[in-house]
Amino acid sequence: MSEILEIGKKAKAAVPQLSNMGSEKKNQALEVVAKMLIKHAQDILDANAFDIENARKNSMKEGLIDRLLLTEDRIQGMADGLRKVKGLEDPIGEVLSMKQRPNGLTIGKKRVPLGVVGIIYEARPNVTSDAFSLCFKTGNVVILKGGSDAINSNTAIVKCIRGALDSIGIQPDMIQLIEDTSRETAAEFMKMNEYVDVLIPRGGSGLIQAVVQNATVPVIETGTGNCHIYVDESADFNMALNIIFNAKTQRIGVCNACESLVIDESIIDEFMPLVKEKLETKKVEIRGDERALKAVPSIIQATDEDWGTEYLDYIISVKTVKNIDEAIAHINKYNTKHSEAIITKNYDNAQKFLNEIDAAAVYVNASTRFTDGEEFGFGAEIGISTQKLHARGPMGLEALTSIKYIIYGNGQIR
Amino acid sequence: MSEILEIGKKAKAAVPQLSNMGSEKKNQALEVVAKMLIKHAQDILDANAFDIENARKNSMKEGLIDRLLLTEDRIQGMADGLRKVKGLEDPIGEVLSMKQRPNGLTIGKKRVPLGVVGIIYEARPNVTSDAFSLCFKTGNVVILKGGSDAINSNTAIVKCIRGALDSIGIQPDMIQLIEDTSRETAAEFMKMNEYVDVLIPRGGSGLIQAVVQNATVPVIETGTGNCHIYVDESADFNMALNIIFNAKTQRIGVCNACESLVIDESIIDEFMPLVKEKLETKKVEIRGDERALKAVPSIIQATDEDWGTEYLDYIISVKTVKNIDEAIAHINKYNTKHSEAIITKNYDNAQKFLNEIDAAAVYVNASTRFTDGEEFGFGAEIGISTQKLHARGPMGLEALTSIKYIIYGNGQIR
Incomplete structure (x- = not known):
């Protein structure tokens, strides 16, 4: 089995534990992850130094190197971000409406996680913890596919997050990083409809169009703004x-x-x-x-x-x-x-x-x-949708949810 | 330019007139269309007779022929359906929330049409008027791609609807039928992201999977139920x-x-x-x-x-x-x-x-x-979504809408 298929299966297997996890446990996990990022900051900085060295060798522009660079302050910023998401209200489980039909059926509309969210991004390692925190808070398992330039940084951050989850009895596969940064693997990832419920590309228009053009998994198009x-x-x-x-x-x-x-x-x-x-x-x-x-x-x-x-x-x-x-x-x-x-x-x-x-x-x-999740009062954002389906504009926690109808009967037939 | 590209451009051009049309005018149009279907019932039945004759020649199963068959009663049913949709509340224009931010910006969330909706379906000609009525009521221009078995029936129905729209000063391109039922045209249709905002396939699992696998336009997957x-x-x-x-x-x-x-x-x-x-x-x-x-x-x-x-x-x-x-x-x-x-x-x-x-x-x-739009109290349905993005379960009028943020300021800068 290919690595990516294995990742998809593990993600799917982790869904039940997370989709029914209460806010208390999720918030506890976000706090532990924040602490662990600070505790392991040096490991992350060491890994980042490799990426920066490689980027310089490959003559990456200074502007892009700045996006790739991590510092103690930036890792503190990642931890602060996790705690901020911890403080937001958990949208999962809310029953948005509940009505009785003439035949006595009671039909409720309940907010539920999407399931497995795939994030495809470029060379900003802070997206790794940001995307995790938003997906985790909304009960979604996340599969991350970051740019090859940031692979060492991302691997270190994900290792740290997985360790934190494991330490409090949560299946670490709630977050997985695709370490193979090849195009073929990316193409396979975008077609794993059986295992991935939605793909969110974050980055430049080239990346976003590549995902829109090649994915069969539903995509939320983000980003470009003329x-x-x-x-x-x-x-x-x-x-x-x-x-x-x-x-x-x-x-x-x-x-x-x-x-x-x-x-x-x-x-x-x-x-x-x-x-x-x-x-x-x-x-x-x-x-x-x-x-x-x-x-x-x-x-x-x-x-x-x-x-x-x-x-x-x-x-x-x-x-x-x-x-x-x-x-x-x-x-x-x-x-x-x-x-x-x-x-x-x-x-x-x-x-x-x-x-x-x-x-x-x-x-x-x-x-x-x-036009920004913070400025709109959502507390955080996973991106800005420029499509009309599912979510439009800044996407806060609710954009990472779906609904399910729950129906209470007492023997009704048609 | 290919026929299908031309159709896409015409659809896009028709969007502004419809997206800002008030409910009164839309309801008037639905009534006129209902009347015209009854008035031109014989033309539609004649066209349907051709389809039925061809279907028999091609040894279509009786169950499928029954789906394809139109009768006076069934045309009356189509007209009743249009009047039913006319009677539903128009979701467009509703401002779902409006809040003031600390900096004085007032941010509202307004329900708007999706724009251009593509419907891909098989051999039920009644879908033609059903899909039109739901899309039109929600301010969406519709492009229909029906099965080749029903092409004569669909052409006659669409001609009748376009005539009705034209008769009251509405751009008839609010509804267009793709008359070329080839696979190549279908494939091109599914990739017209510039002109089509969403595709909704209605039919068997083969059709639905073909759309999911081949479309780059966002799809709402409907249908199969195990x-x-x-x-x-x-x-x-x-x-x-x-x-x-x-x-x-x-x-x-x-x-x-x-x-x-x-x-x-x-x-x-x-x-x-x-x-x-x-x-x-x-x-x-x-x-x-x-x-x-x-x-x-x-x-x-x-x-x-x-x-x-x-x-x-x-x-x-x-x-x-x-x-x-x-x-x-x-x-x-x-x-x-x-x-x-x-x-x-x-x-x-x-x-x-x-x-x-x-x-x-x-x-x-x-x-x-x-699990049905009528039974759930939505008044009508365009299909049942089995995906988690945008809409899940029976899709009523709201599933055919998006939102847009409207922001009132007085000079705010960041």
Whole structure:
């Protein structure tokens, strides 16, 4: 039997113990895991040092090395994350509704775990403990497939978590790491419908598309965000500039950063110079259409490719539109259904934008950067769904659950 | 451009008109469609006659011909179905929660359409109007891919519906039928992620597995039901016999029919002869394990293959178990996560069964035949989901919706 099939079987076998585990025991386990991560921090750092050394040998970019790097503080952060999830309310077991039918059957809808969750991610080792904590709290067994660059770090973290579970009588297979980082194994993993209930890819668009294209297991598509801010003719310029500056530059490498401005033609001559001035302080490159270029000739000319590009960099595109209908059509054509904002003082425009933009999160007069589980008050998140099925937008604990109907009868037949 | 790609583009283009259409207009359209189906009943019957003639030429089984056959009564039934959906509450637009965050942002969760729904089905022409009505009521554009056996009937029904929509100023592309019934077109349809938000296959397990295995568009897996009834040692024999008889024989070709009995060893000698006697009145073939055979030697010996078989016929298997743990393990191993029942007077067994059986619907002392949108009080159903993502069990209107976050700010930045 292949290693991956063996992992799937072990995961499935571990499901009954976890799906019926009470919150007390789950919380105790999260606390023990947090302690063990701190206790074994040096082992994890040693393993991470190997990964960093290999990454340098392979000339990995410094930005990516920073994502891969663990420090004592970051391991403390992982432990803090586990304790935070421990403190969240356990959604499992809640009966969402219970109704009696005319024939006397009582039908309840109960929140249950999904079963086995597969997480496919890249080179951030902290995802290993984050994903475990969220899956475990919601009664889900997790199978992790991290990037080859982080394999030593991930192996050390998973070993530590498994040891912690084992120490309090919990089957350690609640978390398993796929150590074989080959493409073939990944492909097999994505087709294990018998053993895996859902796959959640976390990472860049290449990874996510590879999973969407190759998986037969249901996938929750996360991530890519080609987010727009539309500034209409009634907008408060000062508010618009602050929001644009925040959404573009506060953190450039994230999916809820703004990648494109859509500006009403009636204000473009007055507003564009202010945008240019504001974004210049962070050396943001502006790529505009012809009309924007006419307003500020010193910016770069955009190509059609720009409209669909998630830069994740100090670059932003500018599209000029005649009215809100054109703005909505442009955004719905090029967006990735993530986060979109309008800056306006006009009531009708605000309502129209909220109604007609097709995205997980639609904002009036606020930065797109708020699309985040913490900011939405979910306490934590496993990712941001950009699909419409099952979960949309920031996914908290509830996104990791399913339901089951429980029916109480006394002999009913049809 | 291929025909199917053209259909996808037209569907996408029709989305904005429908997703923002109010309930009044949608209900008016459903009424007009119902009237038009009756008005054009003869055209539809004529088209159906071609399909029936072809089916006879191709030696289709009588049972399947009956599914394909339309009559005036059945067309009236389709119209009644449309009016029933018209009478259901429109779930679209409901704001499920709206909360203010500490920074003053107000975040609402609003129910919205999925967008474009693809339905892949076999030779029941009534699915054409059923699926349309449910998708339309929930603001979803629908693309239908019916079986080649029903192509003339489906074409006539869709033509009638499109004409009705057009007559009241609604873009007829809200419903499109893929007339090319080739495998290649089906394969292309299942990978049109840009144009289709979800695929729902309706039909036999072969069709459903083909969609699950080949689609890159998110799928809601429906259908197959290898449903069990477990009779524990405390069961009221009379109640158990009535429920078994109902669940096995009331309608044999449906997914919530019972296919297998699981019986406690302590009662097998006393109970099996009664089961045999009861099921004999409908000539049900019983395939039992060795222990069941010992209790009633005249039944047939089951093979391991029987445990995983959805007969959809007058056949039932019988598995003997030592206790409830063995019963649960057996059922969780062989079931298709559809509907499972326990017949018991024992409180602990009832609770344990409800908690530990992994299925969409778990029953105590009632027939598995109740797993159905109408019986659950949803008014209608688009299918029964046997997966855990997005929807589980009977899918009413809500299963055809997604959510979007709407956020009201006044200049918030991070």
